[in-house]
Amino acid sequence: MGQLLDGKLVAASLKEETLQQANELREKGIVPKLTIVRVGAQPSDLAYERGALKRMAACNIDVEVKELDAEITQEDFVKELKAVNEDPATHGILIFRPLPKQLDENAIQYVIAPEKDVDCFSPINVAKMNVGDKTGLTPCTPTAVMEILRHYEINPTGKDCVVIGASNVVGRPVFELLLNEMATVTICHIETKDSSKWARQAEILVVGVGVPRLVKENWVSEGTIVVDVGINVDKEGKMCGDVDFDNIVDKASMITPVPGGVGSVTTSVLAKHVVKACKQQNGL
Amino acid sequence: MGQLLDGKLVAASLKEETLQQANELREKGIVPKLTIVRVGAQPSDLAYERGALKRMAACNIDVEVKELDAEITQEDFVKELKAVNEDPATHGILIFRPLPKQLDENAIQYVIAPEKDVDCFSPINVAKMNVGDKTGLTPCTPTAVMEILRHYEINPTGKDCVVIGASNVVGRPVFELLLNEMATVTICHIETKDSSKWARQAEILVVGVGVPRLVKENWVSEGTIVVDVGINVDKEGKMCGDVDFDNIVDKASMITPVPGGVGSVTTSVLAKHVVKACKQQNGL
Incomplete structure (x- = not known):
């Protein structure tokens, strides 16, 4: 019988790596933080969010959930996203997709700050992945x-x-x-x-x-x-x-x-990316 | 014996397509134009340039060659490139690469206007190619x-x-x-x-x-x-x-x-891309 590739083991090991780095950042007075942007309350988004909140807590990473109205307009969404982009306390941004139909994902991908884009929504990160530039954030x-x-x-x-x-x-x-x-x-x-x-x-x-x-x-x-x-x-x-x-x-x-x-590994990668983004934003 | 895939035939056919579209643009009072940015005078760049000039002429596309000093600084290069970006008469920009060592290609790729980037230098066009978005310009x-x-x-x-x-x-x-x-x-x-x-x-x-x-x-x-x-x-x-x-x-x-x-086909693609970019910039 083949050896099981145990996602939970991998996640636990990633968690240890990330927790240690998050603690090192905190010792420097830097608090790594993820902001989740959720539009409405889709059950699948909520399920993923619960897992992400738990994982960030385990990694000593702060999280804020920005819940936006399911009917939000493009203009208001972009305004909210820009505020998160510019928030110096936020190092990583996760936007649940697909977004509701009234929102134009194709336009929004250009708005998210590439350096905070921990799930590779921005074309800048897509392009970096495409040329093997490891300074980017991958999905x-x-x-x-x-x-x-x-x-x-x-x-x-x-x-x-x-x-x-x-x-x-x-x-x-x-x-x-x-x-x-x-x-x-x-x-x-x-x-x-x-x-x-x-x-x-x-x-x-x-x-x-x-x-x-x-x-x-x-x-x-x-x-x-x-x-x-x-x-x-x-x-x-x-x-x-x-x-x-x-x-x-x-x-x-x-x-x-x-x-x-x-x-089982996805939210651990998310945590790792928040810490990576946080370090980059602090020149570390 | 296998059939020859004749690049010259393909180029000639592309030329006809592109010439027709360039002429239609001219009838609307729009003059499609490529600006070539060349740093120094590398023989390989000059050879390609001669071919490109000939091809653009055949396609009724205007060309300007901006020859910059081989020793140009990053700051001056970026200033020159931004001027071309903002020049409303220019629809396509081709920068000869590799650039000399004192210039930072990694930074410059973010400067070129994606909508004029007819050889896919900009990460925006790389990302569009990566997700199959045909509004972009491919290399x-x-x-x-x-x-x-x-x-x-x-x-x-x-x-x-x-x-x-x-x-x-x-x-x-x-x-x-x-x-x-x-x-x-x-x-x-x-x-x-x-x-x-x-x-x-x-x-x-x-x-x-x-x-x-x-x-x-x-x-x-x-x-x-x-x-x-x-x-x-x-x-x-x-x-x-x-x-x-x-x-x-x-x-x-x-x-x-x-x-x-x-x-034999490369400069014909370049001409096609200049016309594509020109049409997009004019909402056609």
Whole structure:
């Protein structure tokens, strides 16, 4: 049976790193702070927020939640966001997306201060990721994939990696981050003729498509490292990933469970990014 | 023998498209104009400039060359660039790179006006390319690859594509552009264990590494479409690409020659981008 890549372990280890850095900042009189901008009260936003609040508390990072009216206009939203940008006490800003329809995300991405943009909403951070400039802030979920690899000392450099899914929130940034580490990367998606053909060639297979158990046993070669970014609920109401875990776990050399895999690491990356942003803003 | 993908033909066809659009703009009283910013007088810059001047003339696009002193300071360069940004008569700006050492390209990329940035120097255009936002301006050489495919009615959607080379000026943007067309793409580079293994699986193989004839006959499968972005001079002083053309031409279904391939198309893309930028700036 493949070794489980335990997201909770990775998260705990990241928490220790981040907590220590946050405490060092506090000793210097700097209080790292995340401001969450939430429009309305979507249940999924609230669920993520609860996790984030808990994680920031564990990392000794202050948090403020700015809850805005679900009907807020573009003009007012931009005014509120600019105030957070300019607030010297805030080092990181997380905006829950998708935003309600009356708000123009395409315009708003240019408003968020890139140096506080801890989940890579700003085009400046997208561009930095694209050219491998590590001064930028990368998106949390794709970065969680990289943190799992790092924790288990899996160096992607020169490894044959295959990413299934090419969304702008998961597959594509995972591709960019793997390439930044000089992996050989193939990206497959809805138009790919035979994703399984590529997946079978992977030493590291990352899947983020949002289809319950899409990736079957015959997609995976003996010894593959499998990272599943999917979080789905199947027809029986059971939480599952994009990978048919039960039938793949014996073939894979290492594999993330769902739940308890990538999803467990995301808020720890968020905390790490708040501290990174805080240090950069203080010239540290 | 494989069909030649004739860059000169593609360039001529692009020229017709662009000339027509430039003339339509002129009929509206708008004169499309490119300003070239050149620091010093590097022979390679001058060679490219001559080609660009000729192409713009053929497309009825005005050009101004702003030649700056090779020793110009960062402050003065930024002042000059800002003046071009603000010049309402200029719709496109091309800055020859690499810039001399005393200039900080990393800072300058943020100065160039994204809407006039016809060769994708600005991070805003890099980010737009990364998320497939076609309002942006893409880099000319990688776009020349796409224009060759378009001209020969080769639709990359769903095709297995392999890019050899992951530089930020060729390989990586070619990857992004192919993925934006929903190709299945693999990118190989210096750390790849066996690029030939991937190359043999390509329906479309794009090579941009700068190594004379790196790609041998056994890298290519029968029927592959081969696009060679390399322009090298071999030991005998002969111009050649990154592909061993003589030994591959019979196996490939279509192949670009060097010279006469991708390199012949680049200034036509530049002209097309000046007209695109000009139209956008005039709300057309």
